[in-house]
Amino acid sequence: MKSLEADLMHAGLDDHQLNLLRQQHTHLRGEGRAAELGSLALRSRFINLDDLVDKESQDDSNVIGDHFTLQTILPLEFCRRFVCVPTEFSKGVLTLRCAQPLKPAQRERIHQILRAPVSALKFVPSSRQEVCDLLLRIEQSGSVNGLITVLKHEGLEAGRLRSLVYAVLKEALSLRASDIHLSRKADPDAWIAYRVDSVMRQTHLLPELLMQSLVARIKIEAGMDASNSRTAQDGRLTVEHEDRIVDFRISTQPLVDGESVVLRALDASLLPSLGALFPGQPKMTELIRSITNQTGKTGGLVFISGATGSGKSTTQYTVACGFRRDAMNVITVEDPVEYILPFAKQIQLQALVKQKAIELERSILRQDPDILIFGEIRDADSARAALAFAESGHLVISTIHANSVLQVSERFLSMIDPAHRADSEFLLAHFLRVVIHQRLVRRLCACAKPMPPKALENAQSQALRLAGGLVQPRAGARQIVGCTRCAGLGYSGRVAAHETMHVPPDEAMRGRFVRAFKSHNLELPIDLNPENGVVYTSRLQTLQTLMDQGMVDWASVMQLLGVAGD
Numbered sequence: 001m002k003s004l005e006a007d008l009m010h011a012g013l014d015d016h017q018l019n020l021l022r023q024q025h026t027h028l029r030g031e032g033r034a035a036e037l038g039s040l041a042l043r044s045r046f047i048n049l050d051d052l053v054d055k056e057s058q059d060d061s062n063v064i065g066d067h068f069t070l071q072t073i074l075p076l077e078f079c080r081r082f083v084c085v086p087t088e089f090s091k092g093v094l095t096l097r098c099a100q101p102l103k104p105a106q107r108e109r110i111h112q113i114l115r116a117p118v119s120a121l122k123f124v125p126s127s128r129q130e131v132c133d134l135l136l137r138i139e140q141s142g143s144v145n146g147l148i149t150v151l152k153h154e155g156l157e158a159g160r161l162r163s164l165v166y167a168v169l170k171e172a173l174s175l176r177a178s179d180i181h182l183s184r185k186a187d188p189d190a191w192i193a194y195r196v197d198s199v200m201r202q203t204h205l206l207p208e209l210l211m212q213s214l215v216a217r218i219k220i221e222a223g224m225d226a227s228n229s230r231t232a233q234d235g236r237l238t239v240e241h242e243d244r245i246v247d248f249r250i251s252t253q254p255l256v257d258g259e260s261v262v263l264r265a266l267d268a269s270l271l272p273s274l275g276a277l278f279p280g281q282p283k284m285t286e287l288i289r290s291i292t293n294q295t296g297k298t299g300g301l302v303f304i305s306g307a308t309g310s311g312k313s314t315t316q317y318t319v320a321c322g323f324r325r326d327a328m329n330v331i332t333v334e335d336p337v338e339y340i341l342p343f344a345k346q347i348q349l350q351a352l353v354k355q356k357a358i359e360l361e362r363s364i365l366r367q368d369p370d371i372l373i374f375g376e377i378r379d380a381d382s383a384r385a386a387l388a389f390a391e392s393g394h395l396v397i398s399t400i401h402a403n404s405v406l407q408v409s410e411r412f413l414s415m416i417d418p419a420h421r422a423d424s425e426f427l428l429a430h431f432l433r434v435v436i437h438q439r440l441v442r443r444l445c446a447c448a449k450p451m452p453p454k455a456l457e458n459a460q461s462q463a464l465r466l467a468g469g470l471v472q473p474r475a476g477a478r479q480i481v482g483c484t485r486c487a488g489l490g491y492s493g494r495v496a497a498h499e500t501m502h503v504p505p506d507e508a509m510r511g512r513f514v515r516a517f518k519s520h521n522l523e524l525p526i527d528l529n530p531e532n533g534v535v536y537t538s539r540l541q542t543l544q545t546l547m548d549q550g551m552v553d554w555a556s557v558m559q560l561l562g563v564a565g566d
Helices: 002-011 016-032 037-045 064-073 076-082 106-111 127-139 145-155 158-175 208-221 280-290 312-321 357-365 382-390 405-414 417-432 453-467 506-519 539-548 553-562
Strands: 084-090 092-097 120-124 179-184 191-196 199-205 233-241 244-257 257-266 300-304 328-336 345-349 371-374 396-398 434-443 491-501 535-537
Touching: 002 016, 002 037, 016 037, 016 120, 016 382, 037 244, 076 106, 076 127, 076 145, 084 127, 084 405, 092 127, 106 233, 106 257, 145 158, 145 199, 145 208, 158 179, 158 191, 158 208, 158 233, 158 244, 158 539, 179 208, 208 233, 208 244, 208 257, 280 434, 280 491, 300 312, 300 382, 300 405, 300 417, 300 506, 312 371, 312 434, 357 382, 371 382, 382 417, 382 491, 396 405, 405 417, 405 434, 405 491, 434 539, 434 553, 453 553, 491 539, 539 553
Parallel strands: 092 120, 300 396, 300 434, 328 345, 328 371, 371 396
Antiparallel strands: 084 092, 179 191, 179 257, 191 199, 233 244, 244 257, 434 491, 491 535
């Protein structure tokens, strides 16, 4: 226990937070429930998973088990067709137990349908009974393909349908999927698809009747109306996966030819730390820490902007986790509430949607808040409420849809009715502190290698011609390779490429910013108007840092900038 506590202290906990965790641990044990201090620290968001796990120490050459085999290597129907079963995958070599010799054409067919970068196949002769027993064991183990096969051949039994629901959820988490898409359509269009690193992957094709039953079972598990497929519904599901609790937000939508169901994974334990959110960018981490370490009520507005799916909520929650929620009253107002944030008070906006902005402000101010987290500024009421909170001395952090940092203020003011626009412009000029606009770029897998000198020279020449040399690969820049961990794609996850505008707290800089803002002379980058009173980090600077850190490659940078390569 002492060693674990020392590890937690090293990861960033202080004595007060550790004492709170001890109390929670004692309380749960008194209730007959087991809980480790590390799990409680992650649940409370006092630390992040990447504070505890050394990702570089993970071994690529792992040996796969039955579940991983079926989901990502060789589909069950082909195992039965060729009377073989994969039993081991190590260092690119796939071992299969076979009940019969395979012809060259059959081996070639297996190579074509494999779902992992296999460099070689190793065949081990086995009896037909041994192979069939292995396949039967896999079918009954709770894997998605195994359960689908059983349900197709043995009928739509309720218990197995429920098992399939949770098997799909766990498979999605194993594949790092952010969303699960189910299409309840007629044959042959009833697909289960996963969105991994922003790319949709059609994974399981189900019979129409099985998909209908699966969708109905999901609605039942989420407390929704399973008989209603004519109107949109929302619900939530929770699953335990690898010793952590993960929420899924569920949305259904009627279609002209069926119904769409989307499940969004909300795994709070995987929220990044500031260092992982802004890798190799000490100025950004210092800026965010200066916000989260504030004392007293000075008022301020922090906006995180970007398109849908650009990671705004992830950044917002990472910033929110940086506040001393055990010492400050943090209140969130969201529609809907996404991640559950212990030691914070989270309000579902739907319950307040009929109130005017001033009524919302008054009701929340009676709760004695220190920090206000607004899920999104989307209308005049939420915009005016955010300004009222800032004016009353509270720090407000919110997301907003915009295409650049400069467009954020235009978008914000466009929501305000003309009668209040002048007052709103005054408040925005005096309380705006930070604006972050971000887009996501593919992150290189750990298997990436440095670019060869010739390839680097060609890329630098291309950068000079296409991007004016403002951003370019330098010595040490890496390129994709592909391994078992990234399924041969060369990329694993995404990282935010941001531009940030910061108004420093001193009065001289604030005065310059107010004058530039009110006269509509605010221009970026700074060299266009050095008197605008802001500190600015461009997206090109961020991309250059990410390339220098080996996080992204030149091809991804060109794709993000919309520059066509050779």
